[in-house]
Amino acid sequence: MFAAENGLRGDPRLKAISDAISVVPNFPKPGIMFQDITTLVSDHKVFKHTVDIFVERYRDMGISVVAGVEARGFIFAPPIALAIGAKFIPLRKPGKLPGEVISEAYELEYGSDCLEMRVGAVKHGERALVVDDLVATGGTLSAAIRLLERVGAEVVECACVIGLPESRRGLETSTLCEADADSYTSLWGEFCRILPHCIKSGYATTVGYLHPTSHPSVAFYQLRENSLTKIVFFSAICVFFSTRIGGGVADVCIAAGLQKFRCSSSTSPVRFAYSPPVQACLVDRLKVLFPDMEIQLLEKALEESGNDLDLAIKSLHELCLRYSEGNSDSTPEGNEIMGRGEMPTGGDTVPLQEPQVQNNLPLDGAEWVDLLVKEMMNATSIDDARGRAAGVLESLEKSISSQASVEAAQNFHKENLMLKEQIETLLRDNIILKRAVAIQHERQKENDERTQEVQQLKQLVVQYQEQLRTLEVNNYALTLHLRQAQQSNSIPGRFHPDVF
Structure with a gap:
């Protein structure tokens, strides 16, 4: 509509x-x-x-x-x-x-x-x-x-x-x-x-x-x-x-x-x-961008933004960034709450229940290797080592997934900003082009008017040239008549009083 x-x-x-x-x-x-x-x-x-x-x-x-x-x-x-x-x-x-x-x-x-x-x-x-x-x-x-x-x-x-x-x-x-x-x-x-x-x-x-x-x-x-x-x-x-x-x-x-x-x-x-309602279409678009979030959270974000898709995307990205920044203190339960569309509070998070890797997760590959070796050395049996290895690998998987989500959200946000800047640039260029076209149109109109004036002046010049030639011919004829009259006069220098 x-x-x-x-x-x-x-x-x-x-x-x-x-x-x-x-x-x-x-x-x-x-x-x-x-x-x-x-x-x-x-x-x-x-x-x-x-x-x-x-x-x-x-x-x-x-x-x-x-x-x-x-x-x-x-x-x-x-x-x-x-x-x-x-x-x-x-x-x-x-x-x-x-x-x-x-x-x-x-x-x-x-x-x-x-x-x-x-x-x-x-x-x-x-x-x-x-x-x-x-x-x-x-x-x-x-x-x-x-x-x-x-x-x-x-x-x-x-x-x-x-x-x-x-x-x-x-x-x-x-x-x-x-x-x-x-x-x-x-x-x-x-x-x-x-x-x-x-x-x-x-x-x-x-x-x-x-x-x-x-x-x-x-x-x-x-x-x-x-x-x-x-x-x-x-x-x-x-x-x-x-x-x-x-x-x-x-x-x-x-x-x-x-x-x-x-x-x-x-x-x-x-x-x-x-045709489905517009809000349903917007929710579907948000679902494509945020597949891990529940419909309730997407609908709530869309409703709070007044059905403005850009504002809803921005608010959801900010929500993802807040969770990603606090990843070291986050929990699987907290992620599940976010997936269910609930807004978790800072004091209700549950600590990560993984052996020896609850806090201070490694930041690079060498630290992960050291952590894995440390867990294996502390293992008391094959089953204990297998459990410790599974816990470390699970923590590694979650860490990689969270970092990838943060990077994807940041890249998407940057891309969105770049696209907006490009759109604004195109709009400005469009306005400039419109103004240029309008100015060019005005100049073209002025040029056409001047061209018409030049054509009119050319026509006047031709008319004046014709008049000049006619006057020259008349002047020449009068000169000849004058000479003939002077030659036929018996007394040089004396002219007929009716003429002069």
Whole structure:
């Protein structure tokens, strides 16, 4: 889901956004729980949080078109387009746009309507994002997607602030899937809300049923071939509004997203596997890095770090280092406690129960040889010597294992630090390159402008040269006329008074 993937789990912005949205019952019709976003946009901080979350999502997706659905989609689409450097295209109701338009009819929450877009506003092959404030049946978003795809645009995702479960709308609908209110989750719910209109229009077909809580009440759908190439939905701040007698209670659901849902050439039913929770995936990754630790300890470390994988790895490494540094005083029992996921205390450790090698373990090979010879000399029988040798070898094995673990942890930590430094260096280089590209682009623009000015000046020079040649010819002709007039004059030096 979007919040977990982008580190937004527990982000205070989500709660601030959900708290800023007010619910107005019985508006605009009886039975409708109207989600009023005017209280959200009136708070400039919360409004900025909303736009920032979308911008963080779409900044690097190569989107060149942000299409806003009339009317409240116009509130969120322009600032998103401005922030990510894309153009804003309004999708308006009939009769609102001048010039030639293309239209697409759809069914909305309260009836039916039509969306229009100016011809030529979107070019073929452009990547587009559809923005609206709320999704209920998915009809409006489906119409917007069809409208953009008709002109050859690639719809990357649809972004909405609020997602409403169909069963809570207070209206009778013809949807093919219903979600139980107690087990409803935003990801599956958004899938069910956006596709019923496509099914009614023949764009999709039911392919199976599955629910993360094993409730077979939510239908999954698969797009038919050559229909909508992408029905992709992204709800950045999905607020699950549940209504009860006497008022409405808002239960915040973590931001959910449906990534690109590709068409399949087969129309036969396909079962979708349930994706495990994000925390389970993180625990699995920690289990690979720390195979000797129990799941309980990994889950506890992950929970204490707020599901931050880097912090969890760092805390577990520090835990390993603490045990490794105190290896001479550690015990097999202490290691077993650590493996069981328990946090041992300094005063509860049990001394190592090995003959003659409880403390002051050798540090190098020569000392281990001396220890082994000493144990053999003190042996009273073959069985005693065999037992002493086994104890020394076991201690040696544990010492080597602990040292190897410490070195591996240190190497992993150093490698992790090096990778972070490399990432930071790459990020800095990327920023520098972006700035260089921007500067080069500005210089190129200036060079183009100067080139145009030079071309214009060259044209002026040619014109002036033509005028100069014309004037020279005229001057020469006048000179000849003057000479002829002087030669025909009977009195030299006297000129006709009408001329001079």
